Amino acid sequence: MVASPSATYPLAALSTIISMIHIEHLTKDYRRLVRKEGFLSSLRTLFSAEYTTIHAVNDITFHINEGELVGYIGPNGAGKSTTLKVLSGILVPTSGRVEVNGLVPHKDHNANARQIGAVFGQKTQLWWDVPVIESLRLLRDIYKVPEAQFKRNLSLFDDLLDLHEYQNTPVRQLSLGQRMRADMAAALLHNPRILFLDEPMIGVDVVAKDRLRTFIKEINRDQKVTVLFTTHDMGDIEKICSRIMIIDHGQIIYDGSLDQIRARYGTKRTLVVEFEGEVPDFEAPKAARVKSEGRKKWFAFNRFETSPSYLIAHISARFPIIDLTVEEPEIEEIVRTIYRGQAETSEAASP
Amino acid sequence: MKIFWSFTRQAFHNTVIYRFEFWLRLVSAFLWMYSIQWVWRTLYTQRPGAFGVSLEQMVTYGVLGMVLETFLDVGPEWYMATQVRSGAIDTDLMKPLDFHVHMLARSTGEMLFSLGVISIPALLIGYTLFDLQLPPDVSTGLLFGISLVLGYLVLFHLGFLLGSLALVTLDIRSISWAYYSLVSFFAGQMVPLWLFPQFLRVLAEALPFKSVYYIPMSIYIGTFTGAAALQAIAFQAVWAVVLLLISRWAWSRVRARLVVQGG
Amino acid sequence: MDTLRLYFKLIRISMQSRLQYRADFITGVIGVIVMNVVNLGLIGILVNRFVHLNGWTIWELVFLYCLWLLGHSIFSLFFWHIRTLDDYLVQGTFDQFLIRPISPFVQFLGREIQYYGFADVLFGVLGVSLAYANLGLQWDWTKWVFFILAIVSGTLIETTLTLMLACLAFWTGRSRRANSLLMQLNVMIQHYPVDIFGYTFRVIVTGLIPVAFMNYYPALMLLDKIDRSRDWWWLSYSSPVVALALVGITAGVWRLALTRYTSSGS
Numbered sequence: 001m002v003a004s005p006s007a008t009y010p011l012a013a014l015s016t017i018i019s020m021i022h023i024e025h026l027t028k029d030y031r032r033l034v035r036k037e038g039f040l041s042s043l044r045t046l047f048s049a050e051y052t053t054i055h056a057v058n059d060i061t062f063h064i065n066e067g068e069l070v071g072y073i074g075p076n077g078a079g080k081s082t083t084l085k086v087l088s089g090i091l092v093p094t095s096g097r098v099e100v101n102g103l104v105p106h107k108d109h110n111a112n113a114r115q116i117g118a119v120f121g122q123k124t125q126l127w128w129d130v131p132v133i134e135s136l137r138l139l140r141d142i143y144k145v146p147e148a149q150f151k152r153n154l155s156l157f158d159d160l161l162d163l164h165e166y167q168n169t170p171v172r173q174l175s176l177g178q179r180m181r182a183d184m185a186a187a188l189l190h191n192p193r194i195l196f197l198d199e200p201m202i203g204v205d206v207v208a209k210d211r212l213r214t215f216i217k218e219i220n221r222d223q224k225v226t227v228l229f230t231t232h233d234m235g236d237i238e239k240i241c242s243r244i245m246i247i248d249h250g251q252i253i254y255d256g257s258l259d260q261i262r263a264r265y266g267t268k269r270t271l272v273v274e275f276e277g278e279v280p281d282f283e284a285p286k287a288a289r290v291k292s293e294g295r296k297k298w299f300a301f302n303r304f305e306t307s308p309s310y311l312i313a314h315i316s317a318r319f320p321i322i323d324l325t326v327e328e329p330e331i332e333e334i335v336r337t338i339y340r341g342q343a344e345t346s347e348a349a350s351p
Numbered sequence: 352m353k354i355f356w357s358f359t360r361q362a363f364h365n366t367v368i369y370r371f372e373f374w375l376r377l378v379s380a381f382l383w384m385y386s387i388q389w390v391w392r393t394l395y396t397q398r399p400g401a402f403g404v405s406l407e408q409m410v411t412y413g414v415l416g417m418v419l420e421t422f423l424d425v426g427p428e429w430y431m432a433t434q435v436r437s438g439a440i441d442t443d444l445m446k447p448l449d450f451h452v453h454m455l456a457r458s459t460g461e462m463l464f465s466l467g468v469i470s471i472p473a474l475l476i477g478y479t480l481f482d483l484q485l486p487p488d489v490s491t492g493l494l495f496g497i498s499l500v501l502g503y504l505v506l507f508h509l510g511f512l513l514g515s516l517a518l519v520t521l522d523i524r525s526i527s528w529a530y531y532s533l534v535s536f537f538a539g540q541m542v543p544l545w546l547f548p549q550f551l552r553v554l555a556e557a558l559p560f561k562s563v564y565y566i567p568m569s570i571y572i573g574t575f576t577g578a579a580a581l582q583a584i585a586f587q588a589v590w591a592v593v594l595l596l597i598s599r600w601a602w603s604r605v606r607a608r609l610v611v612q613g614g
Numbered sequence: 615m616d617t618l619r620l621y622f623k624l625i626r627i628s629m630q631s632r633l634q635y636r637a638d639f640i641t642g643v644i645g646v647i648v649m650n651v652v653n654l655g656l657i658g659i660l661v662n663r664f665v666h667l668n669g670w671t672i673w674e675l676v677f678l679y680c681l682w683l684l685g686h687s688i689f690s691l692f693f694w695h696i697r698t699l700d701d702y703l704v705q706g707t708f709d710q711f712l713i714r715p716i717s718p719f720v721q722f723l724g725r726e727i728q729y730y731g732f733a734d735v736l737f738g739v740l741g742v743s744l745a746y747a748n749l750g751l752q753w754d755w756t757k758w759v760f761f762i763l764a765i766v767s768g769t770l771i772e773t774t775l776t777l778m779l780a781c782l783a784f785w786t787g788r789s790r791r792a793n794s795l796l797m798q799l800n801v802m803i804q805h806y807p808v809d810i811f812g813y814t815f816r817v818i819v820t821g822l823i824p825v826a827f828m829n830y831y832p833a834l835m836l837l838d839k840i841d842r843s844r845d846w847w848w849l850s851y852s853s854p855v856v857a858l859a860l861v862g863i864t865a866g867v868w869r870l871a872l873t874r875y876t877s878s879g880s
Contacts, residue, residue: 113715129631525642532652
């Protein structure tokens with residue numbers, strides 16, 4: 001079951017909707033050397049080689065408007081990095097149309113470079129052995145940032161990222177959290193309209209993550225920076241993204257808001273009941289008992305097939321209850337089922 | 352020992368993927384053989400008597416030196432150096448395999464791979480194109496083989512010591528150039544020791560480096576025969592053992608230090 | 615001009631990076647000096663036995679060696695890291711260059727600086743001076759100008775050839791072996807005059823991978839060893855032309871390599 005992409009995202013009270021990122025039927029292919037097993041076959045590759053074509057990104061289409069904060073998720077190898085590379089001008093599309101704020105990345109390369117910023121989680125763009133501030137100064141020269149704007153941004157980063165704490169430290173001596181913050185500063189130094197974040201939170205501790213998430217939200221809200229954010233962390237998605245796109249095997253399989261995703265796919269609910277005493281296992285109608293532990297039992301049900309109140313009434317009639325909770329499925333679980341193509345939509349299970 | 356073969360297989364897969372590299376290594380060997388035999392031929396026409404041996408022997412010596420290099424350019428030093436820099440040395444220390452044996456297996460695996468895939472074609476090229484002579488008889492060939500093994504062990508342990516230095520100083524790149532040129536020089540790889548002026552020759556004869564090229568190659572071309580050959584082999588064996596012991600001692604010291612400092 | 619200024623800014627930060635590792639400097643310099651001494655030692659031993667190498671006396675050989683070294687030293691000071699282009703690709707550093715609004719080529723060139731070249735410069739200057747004195751050379755200003763040109767050409771030749779071979783990484787993923795091959799050729803022509811080798815080799819190092827123009831041909835001119843009765847005697851003056859031609863070719867190769875990289879993603 002593949003979700004049909006719903007690309008419209010309503011922005012309230014904007015007289016013109018500016019499409020910041022516009023991708024139409026984008027395809028990106030790679031050629032890969034075919035690896036052979038076995039001694040003789042390997043030896044043969046010394047003399048001739050066989051290639052196979054991989055569609056890293058296969059006919060995808062989406063639009064992102066100015067000021068959106070979009071999460072871009074998918075399993076490894078799904079095509080996220082490739083999409084970002086095409087948008088930042090590192091890769092040339094095999095076919096399709098790509099526009100970033102009206103510019104074609106691989107054609108207007110330098111102009112596009114000035115309007116985008118990027119943070120790659122695994123690799124810093126700062127110079128490793130010199131103090132952070134030196135890297136920032138050099139980037140200022142590279143991007144031709146006027147001095148006044150440079151100073152303004154530095155003081156902004158002081159406020160939001162505590163830059164003054166580590167700006168004189170060489171990057172190799174920074175903690176991961178500090179390094180990420182420094183990279184954020186570096187990426188936003190030239191006031192880009194668009195920010196690409198490629199798994200920026202990997203390995204960052206919880207407190208630092210929170211700071212970074214807050215920072216991204218503030219930048220997005222106050223400076224209207226459009227953000228495209230790839231991540232594996234659903235916490236990031238739930239906390240800051242208003243819209244998510246799911247890509248798998250080079251194709252977009254979902255594009256919409258979090259609420260929509262919950263409404264459409266979040267059909268499962270879990271009722272957690274705590275009984276007064278030890279209670280033998282029993283079944284409830286239209287629900288499945290999925291877990292028993294001590295005096296608690298977990299019942300999973302489809303909210304369109306039955307209601308919690310009906311279930312509670314039934315159970316309490318049999319045994320006295322002292323506590324109960326209704327749990328929603330986590331986004332992570334929903335996304336997992338979407339990957340597996342097993343998502344039950346609300347349409348499929350109409351009451 | 353299964354470990355040896357797994358490293359050989361690993362080296363095999365690593366290189367086959369980069370098939371361009373294979374051809375380049377062969378071209379490189381070809382160039383070395385070409386250059387050395389040209390130098391000797393030209394010099395021979397200038398002063399035939401100055402060689403001390405016949406032209407065929409000299410050319411064989413030179414070309415053989417290049418063939419041997421195709422598989423003797425291995426050593427544990429780079430692996431050790433990169434492991435230290437990346438911090439991955441800790442995982443090696445945790446393994447139940449004795450580090451020394453581990454390194455020996457790794458180097459020998461790579462060496463065997465090069466021997467099979469690069470050196471044999473190089474040998475053929477040397478034989479057909481550059482007048483590399485075969486050893487005069489089987490016993491010489493055998494002695495050569497033994498001497499070669501011992502020479503490899505000496506080379507390996509020298510490299511191991513260099514690698515151990517990496518664990519202490521963290522960067523051996525700059526030292527390594529001096530190291531390689533010194534080893535090659537005193538090993539008589541290109542210019543045999545008997546051509547050295549007296550003061551250098553005395554020094555070179557005392558050092559262990561000649562075990563790597565000079566002794567096996569001299570046996571091969573016949574300048575060391577009978578008792579002299581056995582004496583030379585004994586020299587190699589002694590140094591191989593000495594260096595092995597020093598290596599193990601050095602490693603235990605370094606390891607203790609690593610454990611204390613946390614890598 | 616703007617690009618040049620940015621290049622110097624990049625170099626400045628690379629120098630700052632390099633200065634963090636001071637201890638390495640000394641071992642590096644010593645290591646390079648030892649290597650050069652050993653190399654010349656080998657040549658010395660041969661000349662000791664054979665009086666000359668195909669008509670080249672010891673000081674002429676020292677000159678040959680050190681002339682190469684001077685061109686090489688500037689290369690190794692500023693452009694040594696070109697060989698490691700494959701690492702830049704694999705580790706994603708090169709992608710960082712592509713995101714920025716300035717030429718990735720300039721960013722790549724300015725990325726690192728090495729100090730090994732210092733020792734080579736010192737050694738080269740010393741060697742050439744000694745050779746000059748011992749050979750009783752007396753150059754007029756044209757020869758001095760040509761000497762400088764030869765060194766600059768040498769740097770350009772080695773830089774462009776190294777860069778072209780490094781660009782192989784865009785296609786095959788690794789370029790170290792190919793670069794080792796270049797280094798090997800360099801070693802051969804550094805130690806021995808090209809005329810000691812056979813005809814095929816001479817053609818290769820003159821016409822195909824023209825490293826012979828780093829030292830051999832200029833040396834013929836500077837040491838008055840040109841044999842004008844031979845056919846190709848004018849090659850001795852051709853180093854700067856070869857250098858410029860290589861610069862043009864390399865520019866094309868780089869462009870091709872970039873196109874390849876951005877379209878195939880390696």
